[in-house]
Amino acid sequence: MQTKLSAPPRPQIRMSAPKLLRNSNVKVQARFGRVAVIAAVIVVWEVLTRLGLIDVDFVSTPLAVAVAFVEMLGTREVMTALGSTGGNILMAFVIGTAVGIVVGTVMGLSKTLWQAYSAPLLFLMSTPKSIFLPIFILLCGIGSTSAVVFGAFEAAVFVTINVAAGMALVEERHMKVARAFKASWGQTILTVVLPSALPGIFTALWFGIRHAFIGVLIAELWASSDGVGGLIRVYAEQLHTDKTLALMLAVTILAVVAGTIWNHLETRLTKWRQTSASGAATTTATS
Structure with a gap:
């Protein structure tokens, strides 16, 4: 048998x-x-x-964009702008993600807080954040500070929602086991809550990177003379469409590379969940 x-x-x-x-x-x-x-x-x-169907004064040719892209990579102006924007994005990501993880964890573990504040947060998430940019400019002034704060705000909204949703993956029976073994609150968070909510947390971190990136660039375009956003605005005002598109291409490539690296990292760090799921399915099939 x-x-x-x-x-x-x-x-x-x-x-x-x-x-x-x-x-x-x-x-x-x-x-x-x-x-x-x-x-x-x-x-x-x-x-x-x-063929002259598109005016090159307003939309440059792909060849000219490629030439400008190669030339710009060696200029100090572009490297300084990329470094400034990269630092602003990193600061916005760290601040927004830290706030979002803390608030999302508290909300996800408290049904009362989730019922009270989930609707306003979901409404805020669906609202274009750029409408709040003038408020941040008034509070923080024109410069890198407003870009960092606005990027952190945009990232925190999405991180909070996704972390709170990830808390729903925590099974009640695991919490009961932790309470039965008299685990402290810190031990419960580290050994039960975080491993179970890991997919939601990874999703939240990716949204944090994306929206910190978007928020900083939008703020730099409108409220800063530094960074990539300010340089794109300067090139556009001077009708240097080849340099404008080349700089946008550089930003796009960086975003794609960051997304690819993050996907590989997430796959490696959450591989144990797939292995455990396949093992559970095999056990169920053989029983």
Whole structure:
């Protein structure tokens, strides 16, 4: 009887290889499709500018943007702007994420606080944060301080919501076990709450990075002469469209690289959850 009961999982192992091949083929096709679309847009853009259908004084050619991109990488002005913006984004991310994790954890573990403040927070999350930028300019002035504070504010809103949602992944039976073993509040948070809420926390951290990035750039565009945002505004006002688009391209590449690194990091650090889930499924199938 034991041999018959242990037989069902074997077909699942043999079927996993074609499934993995299909998934890998889909990923390759998706990447090829993205590259093909980008290449087609660049070719059409270059052709339209060569034919004079697009005014190069307002929209530069892809070739000119590529040349400006290479030239700008070696200029001190651009490196200083990138360094300033990077520092502002890091500060905004650290401040906003710290506030969001603390507030989100407290709200997620308290049903009363969640019922009282979840609706205003969700409304604030769906509201464009740029409408609050004049308030931060009045309070912090024009410069890097307002960019950091505004970026931290935008990041904190999204981090709070996602951390609070991640607290819903904490199972009550695990909390009961912690109380039965008389675990302290700190031990319960470290050994029960944080591991269970890890997917929500990782999502919150990614939203914190994204919105700190967006918030700082928006504030620099409107309220600062420093950083990438201020430099983009200067180039745009001087009608240097090639430099403007090249700088925007550099920012986009940095954002894509940061997102890719973060996805790999999240996959490695949450691999234990996938392993435990597959082990539980196998145990259920064999029982």
